[in-house]
Amino acid sequence: MPLSIRGIGTATPPHQLNQAEAMALAERVSADNGSRAALVRRIQGRTQVRQRGSVLATGKANQQPSDERLPFYGNQSPTTAARMAAFADHAAPLALDAVRGALADAAIEAPRITHLITVCCTGFQAPGLDLALIHQLGLDPGVQRTHVGFMGCHGALNGLRVAQAFVEADAEAVVLLCAVELCSLHLYYGWDPEKVVANALFADGAAALVATAKPANPSPYPGSLLNLLATGSTVIPHTADLMHWQIGDHGFEMGLSSQVPEAVAAQLGPWLEHWLHPRHLRLAEIASWAVHPGGPRILQACAAALQLEPHQIATSQAVLQEHGNMSSATILFILDRLRQAAVPGPCLALAFGPGLCAEVALLELAAA
Numbered sequence: 001m002p003l004s005i006r007g008i009g010t011a012t013p014p015h016q017l018n019q020a021e022a023m024a025l026a027e028r029v030s031a032d033n034g035s036r037a038a039l040v041r042r043i044q045g046r047t048q049v050r051q052r053g054s055v056l057a058t059g060k061a062n063q064q065p066s067d068e069r070l071p072f073y074g075n076q077s078p079t080t081a082a083r084m085a086a087f088a089d090h091a092a093p094l095a096l097d098a099v100r101g102a103l104a105d106a107a108i109e110a111p112r113i114t115h116l117i118t119v120c121c122t123g124f125q126a127p128g129l130d131l132a133l134i135h136q137l138g139l140d141p142g143v144q145r146t147h148v149g150f151m152g153c154h155g156a157l158n159g160l161r162v163a164q165a166f167v168e169a170d171a172e173a174v175v176l177l178c179a180v181e182l183c184s185l186h187l188y189y190g191w192d193p194e195k196v197v198a199n200a201l202f203a204d205g206a207a208a209l210v211a212t213a214k215p216a217n218p219s220p221y222p223g224s225l226l227n228l229l230a231t232g233s234t235v236i237p238h239t240a241d242l243m244h245w246q247i248g249d250h251g252f253e254m255g256l257s258s259q260v261p262e263a264v265a266a267q268l269g270p271w272l273e274h275w276l277h278p279r280h281l282r283l284a285e286i287a288s289w290a291v292h293p294g295g296p297r298i299l300q301a302c303a304a305a306l307q308l309e310p311h312q313i314a315t316s317q318a319v320l321q322e323h324g325n326m327s328s329a330t331i332l333f334i335l336d337r338l339r340q341a342a343v344p345g346p347c348l349a350l351a352f353g354p355g356l357c358a359e360v361a362l363l364e365l366a367a368a
Contacts, residue, residue, distance in 0.1 A: 001171065002214040003164045003228040004366075006108060008336040009101020011094050011206045012053035012323060018061045019050055022200070025073060029189045030196050039193075044200045048296045048317070052203030052324035054184035055090035077189035077250040086185055087123030092132035095180040098206040098329075099133060102176070106210040110137040112174050113210075115166045119148045119155040119179035119328045121245060122186060122252065129180065139176075152245060152353030153292050155179060155328035156207070157361050161231045167213040180206035181327035186251040198254035201295050203324030207332030226339050229346070230362045232275045239263045239356040260294070261301035264352060268305045272348075272360065279362065281346065288343040289313060290334040292351035293320035302350070315341075339365060 017025070023044040031037035051061070056072040072078065072086065095118075103110055116139065118130045130145045144166075148159045156179045163175040183202035188195040214227055242257040273283055283306060291302050293316045303313050319333045326333070331351050338347060345364035352358050 001168050003160070003167050003175075003211050004214045005209050005211045005226040005228065005335075005339075007102045007104070007106025007210045008332060008339065009098045009103070009105055009208045010329075010333050010336055011097035011101065013055045013057065013090075013094060013204050015057035015059065016051045016053050016061055017057055019044065021061060022049070022052065025070065025187075026196065026199050029073065029077075029187060030191055030199065032191065036191060040196060040200075043197055046296065047200045047324075048321050049201065049203070049324045050321050052184075053205060055094065055182055055204050056086065056184055073187065080247065080249060080251055083185045083251050084123060084125065087182055088125050091120070091123055091125070091129055091180050091182055092136070094182070094204070094206045095129055095133065095178050095208070096136055098180070098208040099137060099176065099178050102208040102210050103137075108174060108210050110139055113139050113143055113176045114170070114173045115144045115146070115163070115175040117146045117148060117159045117162055117175065117177040119151075119159045119177065120181060121150045121152055121155060121327060122181045122183055124149075129178070133176075133178065150245070151328070152243075153294060153325070153327050153330065154351035154353045154357065154359035156331050157231065157349060157351055157359040159328075160228055160361055163211050164228055164231065167211070171213045173212065175211045176208065177211065178206065178208040179328040179332060181329050183325070183327055186254070188253060189250065194255045194257060195253060197258075197295075198256050201256075201325045202254070203326050205323055205326030205329040205333065207329040207336070209332060225366045226335060226347075226363050227366050228361060228363055230279060232360045234267075234271050234275075234358050236263060236267045236356040236358065240354075243352075243354045243356055245354055256295075260352075260356065261297040263356060264298060264358070265301040265305035268302060268358070271358070272306070275360065276362075281362075283307070286346055286348045288338055288345065288347040289316070290331055290338055290347060290349040291316045292331050292334075293317065294325060294352055296320070298352070335363075
């Protein structure tokens with residue numbers, strides 16, 4: 001029984017950092033001499049991220065990260081406890097914005113939700129985000145809750161697989177999935193090239209979707225639907241040390257090796273061809289792509305490995321440029337744009353995370 005995505009909502013923080021601010025902030029926390037400052041500037045420039053949201057920012061964007069605009073980032077690296085206190089303050093409001101947008105887009109009222117899936121790898125809190133959504137949206141107290149935690153940038157695709165299982169078990173299920181990531185809480189202080197790259201890419205954002213089983217015609221839902229046809233997963237051998245996300249005394253520390261694009265590209269084509277074969281598809285028959293923009297080099301490596309044309313990764317590039325890498329929420333931003341553009345199908349969504357692991361979802365666009 002296919003899962004049908006009825007509506008999608010996205011949200012970013014009200015205040016954005018422009019590239020000049022992000023570059024100055026990165027220099028301030030990571031570069032202790034001129035040569036390192038120059039390298040930070042080069043890394044920031046190569047990311048192609050023009051602006052990014054941060055829940056920690058206040059006021060209008062400027063050329064320098066003033067203490068008034070970014071009061072959280074002082075001379076000393078905040079502790080993990082301080083960062084988690086900020087998560088408790090900011091995660092729920094951002095998630096609520098995205099969820100309300102998804103409910104409105106789907107024309108479904110909150111009390112109808114039977115299953116709630118939350119996705120996050122940038123914060124821990126109990127009672128957590130799920131309880132905040134239940135209380136503030138007026139969800140039924142009996143809503144069935146599932147949290148997909150600490151899986152990284154592909155977490156929303158794992159969440160989709162859980163949603164698929166729910167509608168297969170209960171044809172009347174109405175599933176709400178919300179991914180919220182506050183990556184800016186984990187800005188790394190000090191000099192470590194892998195972490196400097198992570199500082200340059202990541203940003204804050206939330207995205208949500210409402211899904212049901214595919215309805216019989218005529219559909220009671222407005223607009224266009226994204227139907228989930230299949231999901232898949234693989235662990236790329238001998239790559240466990242290339243990407244990691246570990247909890248330290250001063251935040252969650254991301255390690256991102258420069259070898260990641262090449263490692264992904266080497267395995268991607270053969271694996272996807274093998275995965276698509278029993279579904280009677282070939283790579284050349286995939287009409288549209290939602291590739292998670294872990295960074296510009298990963299996008300280009302995927303395009304080369306899969307022989308994609310520039311227009312096929314243009315939406316992924318645009319989301320990276322306009323919002324940065326928002327971890328698990330990012331792939332839903334891309335799918336939302338593709339759905340609104342009524343792209344042809346089949347569509348393949350693809351994302352990566354620590355392991356290295358790759359997750360894929362095969363979707364089609366359908367009229368409601």
